[in-house]
Amino acid sequence: MFFKRAGVFNHANRWVNWGDKSSYVWVDALRYEMAWELSQTLSEDYNLEIQAAIATVPTITEIGMAAFLPGAETSATVVTAGDSKLGLEINGTVVKDRPGRIKFLQDNTGVNVFVTKLGDLLPKPKRKERESIQQAKLILVTSQEIDAIGEGDNVRLARRTMDEILNELKKAFRVLTELGVETIIFAADHGYLFGEELSNDMKIDSPGGDTADLHRRVWVGKGGRADTAFLRAKLSDFGLGRDLEIATPWNFACFKIKGRAEAYFHGGLSPQELIIPVVTLIPKQNISVGITSEISWTMEPGSQKISTRFFSVTIKGDATGIFELVPPKVRVEVRVKKDCISQPATASYGFEEATGDVQLQKTVDNPRAIESNTIALLITQDQPAKTVASVHLLDAVSGAELARISKIEMAIAI
Numbered sequence: 001m002f003f004k005r006a007g008v009f010n011h012a013n014r015w016v017n018w019g020d021k022s023s024y025v026w027v028d029a030l031r032y033e034m035a036w037e038l039s040q041t042l043s044e045d046y047n048l049e050i051q052a053a054i055a056t057v058p059t060i061t062e063i064g065m066a067a068f069l070p071g072a073e074t075s076a077t078v079v080t081a082g083d084s085k086l087g088l089e090i091n092g093t094v095v096k097d098r099p100g101r102i103k104f105l106q107d108n109t110g111v112n113v114f115v116t117k118l119g120d121l122l123p124k125p126k127r128k129e130r131e132s133i134q135q136a137k138l139i140l141v142t143s144q145e146i147d148a149i150g151e152g153d154n155v156r157l158a159r160r161t162m163d164e165i166l167n168e169l170k171k172a173f174r175v176l177t178e179l180g181v182e183t184i185i186f187a188a189d190h191g192y193l194f195g196e197e198l199s200n201d202m203k204i205d206s207p208g209g210d211t212a213d214l215h216r217r218v219w220v221g222k223g224g225r226a227d228t229a230f231l232r233a234k235l236s237d238f239g240l241g242r243d244l245e246i247a248t249p250w251n252f253a254c255f256k257i258k259g260r261a262e263a264y265f266h267g268g269l270s271p272q273e274l275i276i277p278v279v280t281l282i283p284k285q286n287i288s289v290g291i292t293s294e295i296s297w298t299m300e301p302g303s304q305k306i307s308t309r310f311f312s313v314t315i316k317g318d319a320t321g322i323f324e325l326v327p328p329k330v331r332v333e334v335r336v337k338k339d340c341i342s343q344p345a346t347a348s349y350g351f352e353e354a355t356g357d358v359q360l361q362k363t364v365d366n367p368r369a370i371e372s373n374t375i376a377l378l379i380t381q382d383q384p385a386k387t388v389a390s391v392h393l394l395d396a397v398s399g400a401e402l403a404r405i406s407k408i409e410m411a412i413a414i
């Protein structure tokens with residue numbers, strides 16, 4: 001089945017005819033269930049709609065990202081693009097990489113387009129970036145963090161940090177909203193498989209023949225052999241035209257390739273690779289703006305040194321201002337200098353699985369106090385003995401620092 005691009009780019013009519021200031025966020029390798037989890041944390045501040053769509057085959061970045069472009073819903077053909085790469089031909093133009101996608105978008109939307117990356121929005125965009133966003137009609141934001149860390153083949157690091165992208169996206173949406181964006185549409189080019197490292201019995205030979213492109217999970221080309229270990233089909237069977245063919249393993253096996261990742265894959269036709277999210281966010285008029293009362297915070301570490309991978313801190317708060325206490329949503333980080341080296345793991349209550357944020361609440365018997373909450377953190381980066389770290393309590397919405405423990409020694413045995 002061909003990717004339902006109409007569910008994504010038909011929103012372009014809103015940019016041109018309705019005058020909305022909109023943002024298009026392309027997230028490389030955001031699986032559907034990840035987007036669903038993220039959406040649950042956004043419903044308080046946004047009216048949202050999440051749709052499941054089918055990615056364009058083969059489920060690789062060059063094709064999936066180009067499928068987001070205007071015109072791809074009616075005219076798209078997978079073609080060879082040199083150097084054993086593929087591109088997507090849209091109305092006579094071959095699009096094969098990020099610069100090509102950006103140029104095509106700018107040339108075919110009829111509005112002022114500003115292009116940026118997720119990392120450039122966080123923690124706060126620079127002045128020039130902010131001004132460009134405010135002046136543009138359409139803001140394109142691209143994110144490659146998930147795909148980059150997965151294909152980096154550091155399986156241990158990828159498993160620990162991949163879900164952190166959800167929190168980064170949430171912060172970026174807040175930045176865009178504050179800069180006047182009225183509609184945010186985010187979508188993924190493909191999903192992925194991320195399991196155990198490949199064993200030799202899970203590696204199979206590719207068809208060979210005239211190979212146009214070869215990945216762990218997909219072969220594209222002409223000729224070669226057939227085999228019961230993989231499916232073969234014409235790309236024209238998927239509405240993608242011409243004479244190229246596709247082959248992909250029936251199960252979770254992969255083609256033999258030198259190098260490349262050994263546990264993270266995409267390119268094939270499994271549901272995990274094919275089913276992608278398309279999410280539309282419209283900020284609510286009453287979007288929360290943070291704390292309505294001044295709060296005096298107390299932070300108590302679970303130990304005087306960080307001596308294991310798990311570290312806990314207990315936080316409490318008492319209102320000191322005259323306004324009603326509204327318990328904030330918070331985040332706790334352990335930092336060495338400016339680098340965050342921790343990941344939220346659990347909390348006594350209010351823990352948000354998708355982002356690691358924690359929604360605090362008032363005590364039952366005192367509406368001017370915040371219920372004590374113990375938050376556990378996983379230390380994700382090795383540090384030399386006697387490294388001095390700091391622990392930070394942050395407002396999860398604004399990113400403002402509420403309190404900190406300035407010095408705590410790292411003493412984890414490596």
